[in-house]
Structure formats: C-alpha cells, structure tokens
Amino acid sequence: MPQPSEQQVETREAVPGKLILYTDGASRGNPGEAGAGFVVSDGSGRELFAGGRYLGQCTNNMAEYQALLLGLLEVKRLQATEVAIFLDSELIVRQLQGRYRVKDEKLKPLYQQALQYLAGFSGWRVQHVPRAQNARADELSNQAIDERL
Incomplete structure (x- = not known):
C-alpha cells in the first residue's frame, strides 16, 4: 500500500479540555480506493483542525477506523x-460501545488501537449521527480520494 499523505485544511490554537471529533471513512468499492476525513472542534463548535488522508485500497469499515485513529x-x-466523538458508521460506534463484537479479523487491530488511544483520555463518548450531520468529515474523506492527499 502506498504511504498515505495528509492534508491539513486549517489549524487554530486549541484550548485544552474537552474537544469534539467528527470522523468519516470513504471507500469507492469494498475494498476500493479509500480516504479518511476528520474535524476537531472546541465546545463552542469552532473548528480547530480539519484534515483528510488518502488510504489506498481498503474496505469502508477499515477507512472508518483509520479516520477515527487519525482524528484521535x-x-x-x-x-x-476529554473527547466526544461523532461518526455515521453505526457498526464502529456499536463496537466501541461494546454492543457489537468485532468479527472481522482485519478490523480487530484497528479496534484495539482505538481503545488504546481512548484510554489516554480522562473521559470519552462516542455517538452515531446521521450522514447529513457528518458532512464536513465526509467531504474531506472524499476529497482525499479525489486528490490522492
């Protein structure tokens, strides 16, 4: 797989504390060309960072986990x-909440890595949102594929 590159859209100085993370993975084909997008905001909704990364060939669920890891x-x-995480992937949300088992062997290491990252926060929560509420992260994941960022 080619080395992923990252696009930094915007960065602003952050205030430590609780941040909000929106992530999305996209795959054109399953597996297919894939990208990850993530947006970090403060509690007031001010965007602190937005980025995307081209992932090469992978499944949609692998792309979702990669987006989460990059965002974290x-x-x-x-x-x-602390971090509040919003994704439009019901599978990933329910796996992180412990409601679904991770059956796919290729997802298990990504899931474990996500749990390790989350353990580094004093508090976190993950919530499913409709795709329309995750439009910015979706845009960045698709842009990463289009531009091979």
Whole structure:
C-alpha cells in the first residue's frame, strides 16, 4: 500500500479540555480506493483542525477506523483531556460501545488501537449521527480520494 499523505485544511490554537471529533471513512468499492476525513472542534463548535488522508485500497469499515485513529491523534496533539466523538458508521460506534463484537479479523487491530488511544483520555463518548450531520468529515474523506492527499 502506498504511504498515505495528509492534508491539513486549517489549524487554530486549541484550548485544552474537552474537544469534539467528527470522523468519516470513504471507500469507492469494498475494498476500493479509500480516504479518511476528520474535524476537531472546541465546545463552542469552532473548528480547530480539519484534515483528510488518502488510504489506498481498503474496505469502508477499515477507512472508518483509520479516520477515527487519525482524528484521535489530532485531539491528543491538541492536548484535550476529554473527547466526544461523532461518526455515521453505526457498526464502529456499536463496537466501541461494546454492543457489537468485532468479527472481522482485519478490523480487530484497528479496534484495539482505538481503545488504546481512548484510554489516554480522562473521559470519552462516542455517538452515531446521521450522514447529513457528518458532512464536513465526509467531504474531506472524499476529497482525499479525489486528490490522492
């Protein structure tokens, strides 16, 4: 798989504390060309960081997890102690909530890595949102595929 590149759309200075993370993975084909998008905001909704990454060939669920991991790294870099995560992937949300088992062997290491990242926060929650409420992250994941970012 080619080395992923990252697009930084915008960065602003963050205030440590609780941040909000929206993530989305896209795959054109399953597996197919894939991208990850993520948006970090403060509690007032002010966008602190938005980015996308081209992932090469992978499934939609792998792309969803990669987007989550990239977003969590950015939240940690911004020194947040708590994070509220919003995704439009019901599968990933329910796996992280412990409501679904992770059956796909290729997803297990990504799931475990996500749990390790989440353990570094004093508090976190994950919630499913409709696709329309995740439009910015969706746009960034598709842009990453289109532009091979």
